[in-house]
Amino acid sequence: MLVTTKAIVFSALKYGESDLIVKCFTEKSGLRTYLLRRILKSKKGKLKTSLFQPLTQLEIVANHKDKGTLESMREAKVVQPYHTLHTDVMKSSVVFFLAEMLRNSVKEEEANLPLFRYLENAFSWFDTHNQIANFHLLFLLNLTRHLGFYPDTDGLEMPYFNLLDGTFQPVETNRYCVHDENLDLLKKLLGTDFDALSAIKLNQTGRSKFLMLLLEYYELHLQGFKKPKSLAVLNEIFN
Known part of the structure; x- marks a missing residue:
């Protein structure tokens, strides 16, 4: 056809x-x-x-x-020409990383219009903005909504987040419970849009730790998921 x-x-x-x-x-x-x-x-x-x-x-x-x-x-x-994504060194490194993440996580051989709209809008935003150090973190967190394991925001005030269940809870019940600075950042990013990212101040160590948490979250919820080989290049660029 x-x-x-x-x-x-x-x-x-x-x-x-x-x-x-x-x-x-x-x-x-x-x-x-x-x-x-x-x-x-x-x-x-x-x-x-x-x-x-x-x-x-x-x-x-x-x-x-x-x-x-x-x-x-x-x-x-x-249909949507990019002006910076393939010429800016930092952005192009993020592009290769996110493309590999998408290859490893999106498997649907049928139309998914909300996911498609999310991708085209997110990449168009990324192309036209300069303060992008935390873009990949929010992109991957929001992508989980379309992959079926976005965090349940009920109980957002609770002191632990269970990566295995994707829920906030009052006590630690397994080794996948998060309660440190990653939890604080997760709560800040939930419900945030790309335009508000510049208000979130984060150093390289915090950014790297949260990315590793996101990758573990993906591993727990996507069968056969593999960490991207381009992760090392991304970390080198941001350092």
Whole structure:
């Protein structure tokens, strides 16, 4: 079936001498993987390698067979040009990290419009703002809402947060209960939007500790989740 849809690039991997395998989250069909033949050698085709940088927002024309195999793509164009995401060193490091996080956590092969809207709006915000040191923390926390394990904010005043259950509670019941500065930051971020992030002051140590907590939270709730290999590069950049 021929489909015209918006799509956000998660990854593009070289396959053989001239092909690319591109993974995209599409507005109409969820997660799809495309085999783009001879794109690395052809200069005349409608598809250019530069279109498939991580998190690029596209409109594509694709043939979806819906058989769980690699799909084909006929056309692609950028619908939301970025001005800084792929040129600013700090932002591009965050982009690679978040793209890897999305590849490791988003598995839906069906439309999820709220998730798609969240991604396109978040990346557009990220592109146009400068105070972005804590962006990835709030992005990953809010992403859990679309993945099905956003923290239950009932009992927000309680002194522990249970990573295993995703709930606040009055006492410590297992080794996954958080009660230190990570708890304070979690409470600040819950309900915060990106525009209010600049009001949250955080040093590199606190930022790194909270990120590790988020990654543990993902590991507990997503089967087969793996920590991104790009984490080391991200930590190096922020240091």
